[in-house]
Amino acid sequence: MQLHMPIGSSVIRLLFLFCTLWLSAAATSQADRPNVILIMTDDQGYGDLGCHGNPIVKTPNLDRLHRESIRMTDFHVSPFCTPTRAALMTGRYPGRTGAFRTSSGRTMLHTDERTIADVFAASGYATGMVGKWHLGDNAPHRPQDRGFQDVVWHRCGGVGQASDYWGNDYFDDTYERNGRFEKFEGYCTDVWFEQSLRFVEQHREEPFFLYLATNAPHGPYRVDPQWSDPYKQTAKWGAGPQFYGMIANFDHNLDILRKRLKELDLADNTILVFMTDNGTANGGKFNGLTSEPTAGFNAGMRGKKSSIYEGGHRVPFFVHWPAGGLVGGRDVPSLAAHIDVLPTLAELCKLPVPDDHQPDGVSFAAQLRDLDAPPARKHLVVQFHGGAGFAEGPQAWKDSCVLQGPWRLINGKELYDIGTDPAQRNDVADSNPDLVRQLRELYPPFWESVSPRMTPVSIDIGNPAQNPTTLCSQDWYMPRGNPPWNFNSIRKLPKVTGPWKVNVFQAGRYRLTLRQWPVEADKPVVAIRAKIQIAGQTAEQFVEAGTKGVVFELDLPAGKTELLTYLYDASGKAGGAYFVDVEALR
Template identity: 35%
Template sequence: MSSALRIVPLLLLLATFCPAQEPAPRPNIVVLLSDDMGYAQLGFTGGTEVPTPNIDRIAREGLQLTQFYVQPVCSPSRAALMTGRYPWKNGMEERPTAVSKHGMLRDERTIAEALREAGYATWMVGKWHLGEWQSPHLPNARGFDHHYGHYSALIDSFTHTRNGVLDWHRNGVPVIEEGYSTFLLAREAERLIENRPADRPFFLYLPFNAVHGPHQAPDDIVARYRRLGKNAAQRAQLEAMDTAVGTVLAALDREGLADDTLLIFTNDNGGTPNTSNGPYRGFKSAYHEGGVRVPAALRWPGRIPADKKSDALIHVTDFFPTFCRLADADAEAGLPLDGYDVWDTLADGKPSPRTEVLYSLMTIRSGDWKLIEEGAQYYNWGKQPLQLYDIVHDPSEETNRAAEHPEIVAKLRRRLEEIRKTAREPEKSEKIPGYPPAVYGEREDRVFGEQIRRSIEALGAAKDDATRNGGQ
């Protein structure tokens, strides 16, 4: 027998005992989103006022992103996360107000829909703010099997109301209950994890209403921060949110899921003026870095390097195609995405495929350069002069280089002109008929409105309880 023929049976024998490596199992995906938190309020970003051991643990056991970008305010960022598309395309460039009935465009495909189509259980626990009135805009109609939390921008954290209107729901049914919203959300997430389906992975989206105003927290937590002489209740909100993050981490640990879960913590926009955005200029609603660059940490043991930092350019829209890749979901089934698959960047440190970020139709970063067009403004941020910054070497945006580099200004202006052509008409912003209703959600108000009106005063929803506000 020739040597070649003798080798063949040996190879067949080895193949019997050395099967091909199985593909990596699809991870559970958990996204924890804070609201209006300052960049430098966390321990891992240099904060010293409030201990945040649980959030810091995610950063320590995972990867910190130092150039992670969102939009300047909440709804545009949330819509970008949900759709993988910029807000001027998905109808959320302007956020819904307390009295408006418009929402995210209905032909947009959400990441929850994509993951559910791929076999995931999809849960949302927390703040939605992508439409709070019409049923087709609400979470259960946008891909989530389960929703618990509130629809609008903000609530009283104890009465779960806004302007006396109940905004607390579970799967399209109003919920009247006592409890501090941050802790209630954590307990709901904990229950979902404990009672998860055994035969499929899950996607948990947990956007806290903390640390958004009204700044409220339990008295015993607020008392620890009165010594600071500034917004003690906002600091207490942050501590409470960190405790809630710890509840989720403990549930994953207890259920043996930590190694099978991609866990992300980030923020929806820059911090408000009563927070600290560290070295960055500006705050929420501003196009400067303090309004759009936010902390982000990702953990997946064994898949994402631990205790590392990445300065890769990444935007919140990039989560959509990245999640789809990991979940074996079809990223291309909906409208064209603006996000990039950045998994190789996160896991292996390869260069980011992204070279530009759009903050609005008048603000762009391309490579090292960031242009704020003359006249750009947003909400409480006044009109701005023409500005050009070398953002890599001047992240604090101290030196306007527009006069020195007219050719770069012209190039970026041409790019913005191209981008403006992609904008779509949002839904008309009409007022909720007969505002205020008893409860947010048109169907809920119709079915449960009278019952809510009879019950809401007993809970104290219309009262201003200064002690629960931490005296702020």
């Protein structure tokens, strides 16, 4: 006997099937376009987390993220700041990008570089950047020039550095929002997280990529005593209590962020990444850059920030993405690096990377998903170009480390097996000459590929994207050493000058105003005579007493050139103008 299903029941079943398929497709589509929040703290080392065994600092929320995440346990960055940021943004070795120092005109990306924000924006993502950029303060190098659509950031490499808004001190500071200065209330880290949540809530209905880079716990070490006081008796070295207090404040804000993501129903399909930019700056007492700590904690490693030994460049890297199955607290021991983050996130989000901008990095997405997947990277070269304090120009082998498996070849000479000697106390190069030779063969292809790109990067003047623009002494292209780079060094009015590498964006009449202080400082120039040299022209004039800026107007041809300034005192000694406002008049 044939059974006949009632029409109403059939329709209901068809509707149910349609809804099931639609919801499945919607879920698949959602998982294909996850949100991404990439968080990076400044100067926090691998050992500056409770989950990595630190017995002093309390990081309950980082510890929870660690328990819930996939962790790359052999993850490496550059030994300090700007180079890590350049590699993270481009997926390319810092030397190749042009941004391989923290000052002296070597902090900006070549204009033909493409960033991770460009990749996400090209695929329809909303892109936001909050906090520390340190890849250029002027067009075309600001975050809003490099693919980020919504930015709130402080200039230079830290709050209180030379081009930062004068007087900023971490509390109630003035930062830049999308090209305009704006005063904010509260502690810097609190502000960064508040602005991050603003961005998230504004773009909750579309896929977004957010880069949240805190300046904490970078010095100067300032934080409310409620965060530092608990460490006064346990972190008894220098600014140890303040350093750990800044980390504790970050940890508190991380909890607020994660709870709000859950409330917004965004937590499951958001790839949340936590990492740091280099080894610890103040997580213990060290005898120089390359030692083990005599107090504090460094996870058993030798070296700190700016060191080529393990503690200078091995950092935490956690990835949490419930909708993508990246959960559960699993360690991945494969070698990975900052240059691998862009291709990895692009693969996880199924985004194309431009054919004309292939990364040096490789995706480790397979290793995140499957512990048994073969390693994506077989070796890595980490190099600190120019040495501490930029004592000399970049050199082959100088301050370099070749990494392969457990082996670390330092400066092409010293060899360590961190599998048996994590503190790198026992140099075994003499007993392993064949291995040293094999590892040395990995370095020349790196250097020969990267070093030709370690060339000057210019700042635009007369660019409609930022006209007028203010040049700062931190970007003087010094042959060696550092220019005046923070508020305190500027206040001393040092008798030193250096050239800016500039690109005159368009030929025409320009007004150049020489200052020793930024406009907002409202202070007079302390000099009797001023001189300027640019594009083959030299101009001089006497300085009127009490003036706050010495104005020159010149006709400039388009193209790349140097700008050099002098402010002479009554004894004839000259220092440069630490700030120059440049405006294209026509």
